[in-house]
Amino acid sequence: MAQLDLTLLDAECILSGDALPGRVDLGALVELTTYVWISSQIEPAPPMSAGLLGQIAGPATS
Amino acid sequence: MQLTEARREPTRARLAPRSAPLGPLVHAAQAGCAASFEVLYRQLAGQVLSYLRWHRASDPDGLTNDVFAQVHRNLGAFRGDEAGFRSWLFTIAHHRMIDDRRRAGRQPQLQHDPAVDERVGWGDVEEDALAAMAPERVRDLVAVLSPDQRDVVLLRIVADLSVEDVARMLHKREGAIKALQHRALATLRRHMDTLDRAPAR
Numbered sequence: 001m002a003q004l005d006l007t008l009l010d011a012e013c014i015l016s017g018d019a020l021p022g023r024v025d026l027g028a029l030v031e032l033t034t035y036v037w038i039s040s041q042i043e044p045a046p047p048m049s050a051g052l053l054g055q056i057a058g059p060a061t062s
Numbered sequence: 063m064q065l066t067e068a069r070r071e072p073t074r075a076r077l078a079p080r081s082a083p084l085g086p087l088v089h090a091a092q093a094g095c096a097a098s099f100e101v102l103y104r105q106l107a108g109q110v111l112s113y114l115r116w117h118r119a120s121d122p123d124g125l126t127n128d129v130f131a132q133v134h135r136n137l138g139a140f141r142g143d144e145a146g147f148r149s150w151l152f153t154i155a156h157h158r159m160i161d162d163r164r165r166a167g168r169q170p171q172l173q174h175d176p177a178v179d180e181r182v183g184w185g186d187v188e189e190d191a192l193a194a195m196a197p198e199r200v201r202d203l204v205a206v207l208s209p210d211q212r213d214v215v216l217l218r219i220v221a222d223l224s225v226e227d228v229a230r231m232l233h234k235r236e237g238a239i240k241a242l243q244h245r246a247l248a249t250l251r252r253h254m255d256t257l258d259r260a261p262a263r
Contacts, residue, residue: 004248011244015218028254029247033219035200036116040220043115045107046123048100052131056096
């Protein structure tokens with residue numbers, strides 16, 4: 001099985017969604033991590049439940 | 063040179079939606095301001111929901127509410143900065159997800175439907191990613207990761223936590239986190255190659 005030629009720094013770049021110059025072979029990975037990131041950024045907050053709404057109407061506790 | 067500096071700016075730092083700083087909101091919510099807590103919820107609940115969905119939690123909406131209920135209950139005891147709050151929030155979300163997984167006693171079900179059709183304001187790289195990736199393909203790829211690899215990758219990307227934060231959260235050394243994310247990317251790349259070679263159904 002072919003090993004992926006990837007340094008730890010390359011991995012950081014890919015996880016950050018930054019394309020690596022000259023590494024066309026890693027483009028699909030960058031697209032994948034970018035997709036996951038975008039999906040989290042545009043996911044709308046779900047409606048607050050009645051329980052949570054009732055809870056926050058009172059004071060925060062420690 | 064300015065252009066060079068601009069190119070060095072991380073893509074996500076440049077494109078992340080503008081939102082109110084968390085610090086003042088947390089402090090106000092700690093003082094009992096319900097409106098500030100609601101803003102915190104609106105800013106972060108979508109990311110928590112996304113994290114739970116990528117993990118295929120059984121009731122992501124309900125769990126997200128449970129996470130924020132726990133955050134609210136313990137908010138008075140929180141001490142830390144903005145990064146610390148994110149880390150604390152996703153630690154709670156992560157533990158809820160693990161509880162859910164144990165309760166279900168199974169690998170999570172396929173149900174994620176990422177909200178990626180709302181394509182507004184992204185740059186070229188992001189538009190390329192949206193165009194190139196089908197939701198089912200991404201879902202299947204994330205599913206091939208081991209639980210440890212999936213935890214690390216999703217905490218780094220969705221929760222936007224540092225290696226140090228993830229290491230602390232998962233009780234592992236930073237080197238172990240880096241190794242896990244490296245292996246995760248190798249696994250993903252290998253499966254992408256496999257999918258690309260597979261005959262079309």
